[in-house]
Amino acid sequence: MKKLINKPEDVVAEELQGIAQAHPDLVRVSMDGPFYIVRADAPVQGKVGVISGGGSGHEPMHGGFVGVGMLDAACPGAVFTSPTPDQMLEATKAVNGGAGVLHIVKNYTGDVLNFEMAADLARAEGITVEAVVIDDDVAVKDSLYTAGRRGVGATVLAEKITGAAAEQRRPLAEVAEICRQVNANGRSMGMALTSCTVPHAGKPTFELGENEMEIGIGIHGEPGRTRMPLKTAAEITELLATPILDDLPFKSGDEVLAFVNGMGGTPLIELYVVYNELAKICKGRGIKIARNLIGPYITSLEMAGCSITLLKLNDEFTRLWDAPVKTAGLRWGL
Amino acid sequence: MTISRDAVVDWIKAFADVIAVNKDYLTELDAAIGDADHGANMHRGFQAVLTKLPTVADKDIGTLFKTVGMTLVSTVGGAAGPLYGTFFIQLGSATTGKLELTMADWQAALEAGVNGVVMRGKANPGDKTMVDALIPALGAFKAASASNAALPAALRDAAQAAEQGMLATTPWVARKGRASYLGERSAGHQDPGATSSHLLLKAAADTWADNSGNVG
Numbered sequence: 001m002k003k004l005i006n007k008p009e010d011v012v013a014e015e016l017q018g019i020a021q022a023h024p025d026l027v028r029v030s031m032d033g034p035f036y037i038v039r040a041d042a043p044v045q046g047k048v049g050v051i052s053g054g055g056s057g058h059e060p061m062h063g064g065f066v067g068v069g070m071l072d073a074a075c076p077g078a079v080f081t082s083p084t085p086d087q088m089l090e091a092t093k094a095v096n097g098g099a100g101v102l103h104i105v106k107n108y109t110g111d112v113l114n115f116e117m118a119a120d121l122a123r124a125e126g127i128t129v130e131a132v133v134i135d136d137d138v139a140v141k142d143s144l145y146t147a148g149r150r151g152v153g154a155t156v157l158a159e160k161i162t163g164a165a166a167e168q169r170r171p172l173a174e175v176a177e178i179c180r181q182v183n184a185n186g187r188s189m190g191m192a193l194t195s196c197t198v199p200h201a202g203k204p205t206f207e208l209g210e211n212e213m214e215i216g217i218g219i220h221g222e223p224g225r226t227r228m229p230l231k232t233a234a235e236i237t238e239l240l241a242t243p244i245l246d247d248l249p250f251k252s253g254d255e256v257l258a259f260v261n262g263m264g265g266t267p268l269i270e271l272y273v274v275y276n277e278l279a280k281i282c283k284g285r286g287i288k289i290a291r292n293l294i295g296p297y298i299t300s301l302e303m304a305g306c307s308i309t310l311l312k313l314n315d316e317f318t319r320l321w322d323a324p325v326k327t328a329g330l331r332w333g334l
Numbered sequence: 335m336t337i338s339r340d341a342v343v344d345w346i347k348a349f350a351d352v353i354a355v356n357k358d359y360l361t362e363l364d365a366a367i368g369d370a371d372h373g374a375n376m377h378r379g380f381q382a383v384l385t386k387l388p389t390v391a392d393k394d395i396g397t398l399f400k401t402v403g404m405t406l407v408s409t410v411g412g413a414a415g416p417l418y419g420t421f422f423i424q425l426g427s428a429t430t431g432k433l434e435l436t437m438a439d440w441q442a443a444l445e446a447g448v449n450g451v452v453m454r455g456k457a458n459p460g461d462k463t464m465v466d467a468l469i470p471a472l473g474a475f476k477a478a479s480a481s482n483a484a485l486p487a488a489l490r491d492a493a494q495a496a497e498q499g500m501l502a503t504t505p506w507v508a509r510k511g512r513a514s515y516l517g518e519r520s521a522g523h524q525d526p527g528a529t530s531s532h533l534l535l536k537a538a539a540d541t542w543a544d545n546s547g548n549v550g
Contacts, residue, residue, distance in 0.1 A: 077411055080369065081371060081375070081411045082411050082412055082413075082415075083411070084407060084408045084409065084411055084415055085407050085408065085415075085416065086407070086408040108512070109413040109455075109510065109511045109512060110411065110412040110413040110415075110416075113413050113415075113416035113417065113454060114411070114415065114416050116416070116454070117416045117420070117454075140515060145507070145509045145517075146509065146514040146515060146517070147511055147512065147515070201370070218515070220369065222512070222515055223515070223516065223519075
């Protein structure tokens with residue numbers, strides 16, 4: 001294992017200290033009790049507080065999205081391990097400006113159960129809490145026989161769009177509904193060229209041969225749909241985009257936000273090659289890419305690979321996407 | 335025949351020891367179909383419980399159980415944290431104010447704990463989860479109780495039923511949790527959650543049924 005770390009057990013705490021040093025204008029980092037990152041001016045009176053959280057190792061998600069126009073707080077767990085309800089409860093209290101709090105939860109059993117407990121505890125303290133579970137990964141069969149689709153790329157888009165709605169002082173029910181609608185209209189799929197190594201595990205999560213790739217990979221290195229010999233960027237983009245386009249389904253005349261995400265170890269030059277292929281595929285289907293996001297935003301440590309997310313846009317989503325945002329990970333209009 | 339407060343503390347300590355001994359075994363089971371952290375997470379949680387226990391040793395059994403539950407919730411993480419946390423919090427709610435437990439008290443507490451896990455995790459029998467050890471154990475305890483068995487025998491029956499339930503999970507395809515993503519590939523592996531749940535009930539039987547000093 002070659003990593004820029006001191007001790008595996010200190011990685012998350014030292015990363016948080018780094019964030020606190022780097023972005024005091026944007027966030028406060030609470031480390032005396034349960035760990036959480038909160039917007040510097042929290043709680044904002046009269047505004048719905050928007051919180052997310054999950055295992056660490058996906059940076060900049062979620063801590064890098066705390067700030068004006070996006071998240072009010074993020075709860076980082078250990079690497080690839082759900083945070084605990086006491087973190088979410090403290091974060092919920094810290095952002096409660098009297099208008100209620102929304103929890104944005106990625107669909108993993110641990111995350112869902114811990115956020116449910118936190119919501120119960122917060123309600124017991126008199127705070128109104130709603131939760132929206134993001135489950136956009138088309139690689140996973142959504143059936144009675146699985147834990148359901150995983151939450152992946154659409155989480156980033158949901159956090160931005162929902163955060164913008166909250167910033168406009170819309171009520172909790174409306175903010176939650178917008179978040180649900182983003183999830184309902186977003187679909188994703190990812191792939192890996194290499195594995196990743198969890199610091200405390202010390203060895204790669206899975207093995208992938210020199211000329212192999214995994215299609216449908218999860219953001220924790222969970223197995224995908226198929227393992228196959230490496231193909232060209234054009235063929236890989238087709239393998240990811242087709243199940244996404246067929247799932248919703250997206251149709252000719254639709255406007256979409258196209259998000260090409262790096263898994264952590266893939267350079268931008270390759271992500272733009274994929275975006276070029278994706279643009280051709282969308283054009284071929286009569287779909288207009290009205291907005292885009294390209295870069296590593298929901299990563300899986302040093303894994304090489306990418307994911308594609310398409311969100312069907314409407315005027316409201318587009319306006320909220322364009323609204324000002326000022327976080328460590330996304331920043332425009334401010 | 336009753337279970338004293340000291341006996342309850344002894345059970346928690348005994349289970350913490352069992353988890354410490356089986357940490358790597360549980361993690362190996364989890365590596366096959368999950369994310370290879372069940373043993374480490376449970377160990378971290380119960381070590382935290384051990385440091386908390388002295389602060390509530392003079393409180394009622396309900397407070398004791400609730401403290402164990404809240405400690406697990408804030409230290410275990412993953413899915414096991416809220417599930418085992420809920421189990422103990424529900425045991426605590428069912429035993430509020432009590433300084434010793436009768437056989438009926440323990441049955442009511444166990445039922446509340448198992449129901450809590452089912453409600454929190456929304457797993458059904460056969461989904462290949464800890465519920466597959468807990469539900470048969472509760473059933474066996476109730477059956478023994480209904481046939482007027484003594485407490486030690488009922489505890490033994492419950493532990494045995496949990497073991498059979500645990501072993502039965504091996505050929506099944508997981509339908510809940512991270513293992514469910516593997517589909518057919520999850521068959522052929524014993525469920526780590528059912529395994530730790532069996533160990534929990536076995537520790538109760540070993541502590542309370544065999545150590546007559548604790549059960550008066």
